[in-house]
Amino acid sequence: GEKVEQHESTLSVREGDSAVINCTYTDTASSYFPWYKQEAGKGLHFVIDIRSNVDRKQSQRLIVLLDKKAKRFSLHITATQPEDSAIYFCAASGIASSSFSKLVFGQGTSLSVVP
Amino acid sequence: DTTVKQNPRYKLARVGKPVNLICSQTMNHDTMYWYQKKPNQAPKLLLFYYDKILNREADTFEKFQSSRPNNSFCSLYIGSAGLEYSAMYLCASSRDRGGEQYFGPGTRLTVL
Numbered sequence: 449g450e451k452v453e454q455h456e457s458t459l460s461v462r463e464g465d466s467a468v469i470n471c472t473y474t475d476t477a478s479s480y481f482p483w484y485k486q487e488a489g490k491g492l493h494f495v496i497d498i499r500s501n502v503d504r505k506q507s508q509r510l511i512v513l514l515d516k517k518a519k520r521f522s523l524h525i526t527a528t529q530p531e532d533s534a535i536y537f538c539a540a541s542g543i544a545s546s547s548f549s550k551l552v553f554g555q556g557t558s559l560s561v562v563p
Numbered sequence: 564d565t566t567v568k569q570n571p572r573y574k575l576a577r578v579g580k581p582v583n584l585i586c587s588q589t590m591n592h593d594t595m596y597w598y599q600k601k602p603n604q605a606p607k608l609l610l611f612y613y614d615k616i617l618n619r620e621a622d623t624f625e626k627f628q629s630s631r632p633n634n635s636f637c638s639l640y641i642g643s644a645g646l647e648y649s650a651m652y653l654c655a656s657s658r659d660r661g662g663e664q665y666f667g668p669g670t671r672l673t674v675l
Contacts, residue, residue, distance in 0.1 A: 452605070454605075457603070482663065482664075484666070489668070490668055491567070491569075491653060491666035491667050491668040491669050492606070492653065492655075492664075492666040493666065494663050494664070494665070497663065537605070537606070550608050550611070551608070551664065552605075552608075553605035553606045553607075554605055555603060555604060555605045556603075556605065
């Protein structure tokens with residue numbers, strides 16, 4: 449089945465700099481790649497996604513890049529702010545036991561934005 | 564209201580005892596999911612309901628049960644808790660099977 453690796457377990461950046469979180473996946477059939485943010489004491493919150501028919505998507509300060517050939521996708525947070533500090537999870541759609549699609553998550557990256 | 568609610572937020576259980584966790588959403592989503600998350604690990608899908616159809620992952624098939632009495636509610640049931648069940652349990656819902664998932668705050672289960 450699908451496996452998603454999130455390469456950075458922790459990341460620290462200075463406020464105003466960019467942060468990049470990288471993920472790789474194994475299933476070439478995966479076509480949907482969302483990113484979730486988890487703040488302390490809260491559940492996962494959707495931030496941005498990309499589908500396999502495009503290789504770049506931007507929403508305000510968030511940019512997602514998808515390289516289907518390398519089976520790699522990344523989240524770029526530009527002009528980071530202290531409130532960006534959280535755990536970020538990448539995910540890829542895979543096939544569940546029942547043949548329905550399901551999300552397979554990476555292990556998470558703890559991002560700290562320091563003043 | 565895009566809120567998914569989970570009760571309780573914290574649950575303490577004894578080994579061998581049953582555990583029942585509750586999730587609710589008022590977005591009229593047809594799919595509801597349960598994930599298990601342990602520290603420094605990825606959230607792991609346990610099962611999901613698409614409408615009234617329950618789909619359980621092969622490796623957790625016998626460990627977890629679930630019910631969905633109506634569109635808004637979904638429960639996760641552990642018949643006999645073991646120490647390995649200690650984890651955060653996350654409920655999520657989506658409008659359809661492949662769409663954006665909305666997560667609840669989670670229930671932290673500790674089995675002693």
